[in-house]
Amino acid sequence: MDYLVTFEKTSTGYSAYAPDIPGCISTGKDLDNICRMMRKAIVFHIEGLKFGGETIPTPTTEAAFFCIDDGVVKDESKVERLYDIKSFASKARITTSTARVYAHRYGIGRKMGRGWIFTYEDLQALPSANS
Numbered sequence: 001m002d003y004l005v006t007f008e009k010t011s012t013g014y015s016a017y018a019p020d021i022p023g024c025i026s027t028g029k030d031l032d033n034i035c036r037m038m039r040k041a042i043v044f045h046i047e048g049l050k051f052g053g054e055t056i057p058t059p060t061t062e063a064a065f066f067c068i069d070d071g072v073v074k075d076e077s078k079v080e081r082l083y084d085i086k087s088f089a090s091k092a093r094i095t096t097s098t099a100r101v102y103a104h105r106y107g108i109g110r111k112m113g114r115g116w117i118f119t120y121e122d123l124q125a126l127p128s129a130n131s
Contacts, residue, residue, distance in 0.1 A: 002081055002120070004061040005038055009011065020059045021045055081120040085109075089119040092126055102126060 007016045013029040014040045024045040028034030047054050063079035083091065088109070089099040098115070104107040107123035 001059050002041065003059045005042075006063075007034060015032070016041075018042060019061045020057050022057070041044075076131055083120075085114045085116040085118070088116075088123065091123055094126075 003018045003020050005016055006019050007014055010027070013027060014031060014034040015025065015027045016034050017025040018038070020074070021042065024041055026034060026037040026041040028037045046056055065075075065077050065079065066073050067075040085096050085099050089096045092099065092102075094102070099109075103111075103116060105120075106125055108125050109116045109118045
């Protein structure tokens with residue numbers, strides 16, 4: 001399951017929270033630190049839910065950016081879920097070499113330098129996702 005995590009700059013570093021996991025928050029001195037701390041917080045929080053016999057919440061939150069100029073919304077764009085080739089292949093339950101073949105065959109993913117970046121929509125475009 002993919003959970004949205006929001007990061008906010010503070011006067012002392014960063015704070016983060018997962019809207020779909022109530023009470024799951026963390027702080028950190030920089031973005032790398034807050035990402036590590038948030039990973040730990042999510043794992044700890046979900047372990048606590050399981051231990052308490054509670055249901056793990058299903059993620060429902062999506063995100064978008066709104067470009068505002070002079071108080072008028074000029075544009076909006078949905079935030080994409082990005083996956084590197086290893087995590088994409090794992091989610092699709094295929095090998096990384098198969099992911100490369102599918103990238104060419106189905107026109108999915110984007111070549112970025114020496115690697116590949118895939119989106120959630122790319123995952124949905126695979127034949128196994130539609131069967």
